[in-house]
Amino acid sequence: MALKTTKPKQNYIAGISLGVMGAGFAATLPFHDGALGLRLLQGGFEAGLVGGLADWFAVTALFRHPLGIPVPHTALLPKNREKLTEAVIAMIETELLRKESIGDKIKGIRIAELALNKVKTGIEAGTYNNAISSVLLSVVKNIPVHQLTGLIMREIQQVADQLDERAILNRLWDEIVSRGYDEKVIDLALDRVEAWVRQPEARDLLGRVGTEQVQQIKLGGLMQFAVNAFLGYLSEDKMGDLIQGFILKQVENFKDPDNLNRLKLLAILHVEVKNALERPELLEEIKGWKDNLLDKLDLEKKIEVYIESLIIRVQGIVVSREFQDQWLTPFLRTMLERLEESPERIEQGEQWIQQQAIQLVEKHYSKIGALVRENLNKLSNAELVTFIEGKVGRDLQWIRINGAICGFLVGVGLSLIRALV
Incomplete structure (x- = not known):
């Protein structure tokens, strides 16, 4: 001044x-x-x-x-204006505005409590709602969508790169076995075989194919005569009925959970799947499929569009009266109540504020004399x-x-x- x-x-x-x-x-x-x-x-x-x-x-x-x-x-x-100036500065620094006296005065002021009371009054009156909403709106509007999209894509790619395909496949197979899906697959296959075999068309096909296969058997002498006699006795219909009955009987046996052949089939299936999961070419194929999937899905564009739409929705929310009354004010009130329930935190804050104020005074104390000298020299x-x-x-x-x-x-x-x- x-x-x-x-x-x-x-x-x-x-x-x-x-x-x-x-x-x-x-x-x-x-x-x-x-x-x-x-x-x-x-x-x-x-x-x-x-x-x-x-x-x-x-x-x-x-x-x-x-x-x-x-x-x-x-x-x-x-x-003697220079002597007068120095005397005035000395009087201010050593008598009127000593650092110690300023520090004592600061310590006597409960800055944090005064601020909390002021904030509490403002929260109850809704004084800060519009200001906070404006700040939030400004923050949301200035969100760098492109940079944020790139960050999310990099995180997704990093997570995908760190995936252990072998561990995932083994975990998936263990889950399938633990839930009994392997047996359910066999049962499903047996049901389909049974349903197909029971069809008249399937019986006719089996009879025709069986007859053709027997006719192709070439034996000598008496054995060939016996085979021809057998074929003369069995028509294609009877051959179909014979093969159909045999297959249905085997299907019924395999449906029994305690059937030895069924258990052997499950054991063979487990071994073959485990061996397949350890094949490097399969793991490489899955890895390539994973990378191609990320490219085909065009995630970056979809994420960017989603973020832009989300920002528009959030902008409308943060300036609404409903947001201020139902979310912002209760949130501020809750935070203040939690702070008031912790006197030690308030005291820590008080000491920190006083310490910062005293340090600020000590740091810039010399500027008081410099300011007096500057104004007098003008x-x-x-x-x-x-x-x-x-x-x-x-x-x-x-x-x-x-x-x-x-x-x-x-x-x-x-x-x-x-x-x-």
Whole structure:
């Protein structure tokens, strides 16, 4: 803040008093041999004039050369302004604004409690809702969608790269076995085989294929005769019925959970699957399929579109009255209540705030003196004199008035003594 250097309206009583003394001295000068009363007045005015002039000279010499004459030891303030500046700074730093006193004052202020009370009042009145909503809205609007999408894609790719295909496949197979899906697959296959075999078309096909296969058997002598006789006895229909019945019987046997062949089939299935899961070419194929899947899904574009739509929805939410009343205000109230339930945390916060404030004062304490020096150095001698006269000029005028009055009284007393002697 700039110092006010405009010279205020002065009380000219001191000048008037000096004028009165001068006029009285001039008026009574012809009567210095006259009546006693006139001689007393003349002596009083003379001494009052001398006293007033002496005090005027003394007061004026503090600020400037009297009548512009460079009398030695006058204009004391301009000549010693550097000493005055340093004295003012020293007085401020060592007496008025000591670091210790500022620190003590800060410690006496419960800043955290005052802030909490202010915040609590503001929360209950809803004072902060619009401001917080505006901040949240600004944050949401400035979310870098493209960068965020890239970050999410990199995280997804990193997770995909870290997946252990072998462990996943083994875990999947163990889960299938533990849930009995392997047996369910066999049962499903048996049901399908049974359903197909029971069809007339399947029976006819089996009879025809079976007959053709027997006819292709080439044996010699009596064995060939026996085979031909067998074929003559069995038609394709009978062959179909025979094969159909055999297959259905085997299907029924395999459906029995305790059937030995079924258990062997399950054991063989487990071994073959385990061996297949350990094949490097299968793992490489699955890995390539995984990478191709990420590319084909075009996740980056879908994620970016989703984030943009989500941002639009969130913008509408954070500025709504419903969000402020049903979410923001209760959230702030809950956070404040939790803080008030922890006096030790408030005390820690109080100490931290005071410590930061004291450190801030200590760090910038030297700037107080620098600021005072800077502001004083901005003033010219005339401005500095005007500033100080504006602050103490009235009291200095009373010095001149008192000098004139005291001189007048002393002059009257001396004149009376001289008359009596």
